Amino acid sequence: MASISLRNASLDYPLYGAYDHSLKRRLLGHLIREQSGMRIIRAVDNITIEAEAGARIGLAGPNGSGKSTLLRLIAGVYPPSCGSVAIKGNIVPLLGLNAGVNLDFVAEDNIALLLRISGRKPTRAIIDEIWAFTELEERMQRLPLRMFSSGMLMRVLFATATAFPADILLLDEWLSVVDENFSAKAQARLIKLVSQAAIVIIASHDQPLLRRTCSTIINLDHGRVASTVAVEPPATHPFELREKRA
Numbered sequence: 001m002a003s004i005s006l007r008n009a010s011l012d013y014p015l016y017g018a019y020d021h022s023l024k025r026r027l028l029g030h031l032i033r034e035q036s037g038m039r040i041i042r043a044v045d046n047i048t049i050e051a052e053a054g055a056r057i058g059l060a061g062p063n064g065s066g067k068s069t070l071l072r073l074i075a076g077v078y079p080p081s082c083g084s085v086a087i088k089g090n091i092v093p094l095l096g097l098n099a100g101v102n103l104d105f106v107a108e109d110n111i112a113l114l115l116r117i118s119g120r121k122p123t124r125a126i127i128d129e130i131w132a133f134t135e136l137e138e139r140m141q142r143l144p145l146r147m148f149s150s151g152m153l154m155r156v157l158f159a160t161a162t163a164f165p166a167d168i169l170l171l172d173e174w175l176s177v178v179d180e181n182f183s184a185k186a187q188a189r190l191i192k193l194v195s196q197a198a199i200v201i202i203a204s205h206d207q208p209l210l211r212r213t214c215s216t217i218i219n220l221d222h223g224r225v226a227s228t229v230a231v232e233p234p235a236t237h238p239f240e241l242r243e244k245r246a
């Protein structure tokens, strides 16, 4: 059974070199939690979340409030600086599509690599199925991704990231997927993935979207939970995810 348990989890980003070394700065260092010359940003601050199967959680909050970092913490991209994060179930993190990609490798090798990273065996049949979804010419499978347009690259990465169902689906707002035709197709694939996932967490600035799709909205502010709002159960399939990054 899928579950997420964050207990008093925090995440500090160390900011190497983002400061000066003057005496004044050193004297002021302790005021900004600077340790041995390292400045730290606490992007997620003491957050506790318990989610079981069926949870649909929206993360809201102003720019820099910690939504993306919290998703990365749950995805295991970063370990917590303190507190604990325990996850049961396989996670599909749709956070930044470029993660894990090597532009110098040909497309099919990248697909194989991404599948392996997510614990899947990249068989010929699976790669072909992913490629069919992209609607790109077959010969392009053997070209380095460096030669792809950004829209083509997006198609390949989206098709790969969404090829398998997830127990836990994490969505950072990023869907401005290429041209109109593909967008409709991408949206349909995403809706399917969302409906199959046991737990879905969506970070977005789009309150109507969060209200349509989530049962709980967590409002973040400066990395902390400012409020948690229960939302009426969404109507059947009001899912509309085409949005631009803020």
Ligand SMILES: Nc1ncnc2c1ncn2[C@@H]1O[C@H](COP(=O)(O)OP(=O)(O)OP(=O)(O)O)[C@@H](O)[C@H]1O
Binding pocket: 013, 014, 015, 041, 042, 043, 061, 062, 063, 064, 065, 066, 067, 068, 069, 070, 246
């Ligand atoms: N790689 C990084 N290194 C250092 N600081 C970072 C890094 N990524 C984010 N931050 C900082 O962490 C804080 C939280 O950022 P985060 O991207 O999680 O916020 P967000 O709520 O997703 O913002 P937005 O709505 O603008 O996408 C911000 O202060 C940001 O400057």
